[in-house]
Amino acid sequence: KAGVTQTPRYLIKTRGQQVTLSCSPISGHRSVSWYQQTPGQGLQFLFEYFSETQRNKGNFPGRFSGRQFSNSRSEMNVSTLELGDSALYLCASSLAGYNEKLFFGSGTQLSVL
Amino acid sequence: EDQVTQSPEALRLQEGESSSLNCSYTVSGLRGLFWYRQDPGKGPEFLFTLYSAGEEKEKERLKATLTKKESFLHITAPKPEDSATYLCAVQPSYGGATNKLIFGTGTLLAVQP
Numbered sequence: 001k002a003g004v005t006q007t008p009r010y011l012i013k014t015r016g017q018q019v020t021l022s023c024s025p026i027s028g029h030r031s032v033s034w035y036q037q038t039p040g041q042g043l044q045f046l047f048e049y050f051s052e053t054q055r056n057k058g059n060f061p062g063r064f065s066g067r068q069f070s071n072s073r074s075e076m077n078v079s080t081l082e083l084g085d086s087a088l089y090l091c092a093s094s095l096a097g098y099n100e101k102l103f104f105g106s107g108t109q110l111s112v113l
Numbered sequence: 114e115d116q117v118t119q120s121p122e123a124l125r126l127q128e129g130e131s132s133s134l135n136c137s138y139t140v141s142g143l144r145g146l147f148w149y150r151q152d153p154g155k156g157p158e159f160l161f162t163l164y165s166a167g168e169e170k171e172k173e174r175l176k177a178t179l180t181k182k183e184s185f186l187h188i189t190a191p192k193p194e195d196s197a198t199y200l201c202a203v204q205p206s207y208g209g210a211t212n213k214l215i216f217g218t219g220t221l222l223a224v225q226p
Contacts, residue, residue: 004156031212033212033213035216041218042200042216042217042218042219043157043200043202043214043216044216045213045214045215048211048212048213050210055209055210055211056208056211056213058213090156090157092156092212094212097210097212098144098204098209098210098211098212099144099145099162099204099212100212101147101159101162102157102159102212102214103159104149104156104157104158105156106154106155106156107156
């Protein structure tokens with residue numbers, strides 16, 4: 001069974017640009033969550049989608065947005081990139097519900113210059 | 114404010130030298146406490162979920178325990194392949210149906226042969 005797939009693996013952008021990251025969950029999983037990981041802050045929750053609806057949102061500015069498609073694949077978008085957005089962005093999927101273990105992808109490493 | 118604190122930040126052990134990692138948490142009602150392992154360049158991998166004080170779970174050389182304010186991950190006779198960052202996360206009981214987790218910043222474990 002294929003795991004969570006995130007593309008691209010690495011991205012280099014400049015300040016002010018926008019970026020779109022993609023996540024394909026494990027087949028049959030309907031919940032997709034996104035996390036930002038930095039050395040100083042650790043993993044911080046961005047948002048969670050379930051059946052194409054945003055179910056929960058973290059404390060990030062509106063420049064961070066996401067969506068989920070009918071096949072459960074998800075994308076997140078960051079507009080007007082800032083240097084501080086440099087981080088590893090992790091996607092995780094689970095079957096549904098709550099209090100379930102999450103299956104993480106290997107992440108997209110974003111560098112903003 | 115909900116918070117998860119892990120200690121120590123880094124730990125170096127000799128192969129076979131047992132030790133414990135600590136995770137203390139402050140949360141308005143605990144739905145579950147999770148332990149993950151993260152290897153360099155990869156996303157976190159699920160280890161355990163604990164739900165109530167007094168609960169214990171084991172997997173190979175790892176044993177996780179939970180009290181009302183903290184959790185411990187005991188590593189018995191570690192091997193070099195146990196080297197990784199160990200992450201603790203909590204899921205609050207409020208917020209409805211969600212898989213949102215609040216993570217600690219992790220303990221970087223190095224086991225030397």
